Each structure stands twice: as structure tokens, then as C-alpha cells.
Amino acid sequence: MTKRILVLSIAILVITALAAGSVALAWFTTSASYRDIIVTTGVIEAEADLYYYEDFDHDGVLDEVNGQEVLIPIVSPNIYDIKPGDIYYYRLDVLNAGSIDCDLSVYFDGIPLLARDVLTVESLVRDDSEQEIIGAGTSGQRQSLTVDLEFAAVNGLEGTKYDQNPPQKQCSIYFKIKFELLEDLKLLLPSVFGEAEDLNDYQNIDLSEMKIVVNLTQAAS
16 A cells, blocks of 8 residues: 655644555635735645665665566655664655645654764656656755755646546655765765774664654645
8 A cells, every 4th residue: 555644733734754554634725805915725645655775785776677677665764773774765756636726845854963974865746747856856966864944946846636537646855875985985974084084983874763754735826
């Protein structure tokens, strides 16, 4: 069964957990008219599916079966026993299933302090035709995996709630998480690793609380 991700707040609509099954949370605005000011009714509703690309030894070379990459639906970023040099590849499909146009932001939460020094993320975003949305990802740059790091942003995702044939997704975020090698960390974070001789203090990082946050907010008119 496809796993859905969904969450909501009024000022900021946030998906804080990857929930099993199909889940729908919506924000309903009130409808009223005050002279020349009209408040319209709208629904914000998101659907998201997370997948993991199988790579048994996490060397960055994806496993294949019959010439095809193996894509596994998951409900959390299932990273265990990560070590220097390991790479994890993912795809996150997102659909604005509500009735109003929204802006999308995707970032991480629950990142332990030690992981923020040694883990990086790199991403690109494609539309439903698999064309890259330039500037929506990290633009080929590795970024430290910090809390609230926005690694995908798409403006103006159209609402699909009243479409007769709504798409399964509107965009896909392809991203990889890497435990950087010491020689690369010396260049990325010289103030932290410039004099370091090993990464022993960063072994056995617990990432069980790490979450992917999918944030939809109403797009400006």
C-alpha cells in the first residue's frame, strides 16, 4: 500500500510525520464578504509518497533487477548504522490535492547535533513530465543536513481537488543523503574538521527521529 505523508497548521501547513495508509488533513477558510473585502473558501490538502532506491552497500551505485533500479515505498528515511562514505538515495512525490494554489517547501526536522556536522543533502526537483524545475532543488550543491534546511521549494502548485482526472503527483524531489568522508569535511567545514584526524566521535549516529517536513502554504494571488 502506498504510504502518505501529511500535516497541517494555519500559519504554516506542515507535514511532520509519514503516516501509513491514506490520510487527509485540510484547512478550511471561512467564506464572508465585508464591503469590498471578500474572503474566499479554500482547502489546503497534500499527498506525498516517499521512496528509497535500493543500494545494498550504500556506495552510490544503485542496485538493479533486470536492468531496472529497485524503488521501495517507505514511511521514514530508514537510515541505520550510517558510516563515512555511505549514500542514501530517495524520491518524494508531492501532489497539491486541495482546491487552492500553494507554494511547496520541503525540509528536515529531528536531526541530531552530531549528524548536522557530517551529513549532507543534494537534491533536484522534476515536474510531472520529469523535466527539471531549475532552482527548485539545491542546484547541484551539497548542503549540511541541518534542522529547517529547505532542500526543495516549488511555487504555484495548482490545486487539483476539483479536477476530473487529477494527477498522481505534480513534482518529484530526488535527493541523496551522504555521510561525508573526512577529507571532504575538511574542505566543507574547515573550522570543525581542519585539525581532525578521524571521525570516531561521529560513529553510531541515531537518526530514528529524523523527519521530512512537507510544507504547503497558500500561494500569493
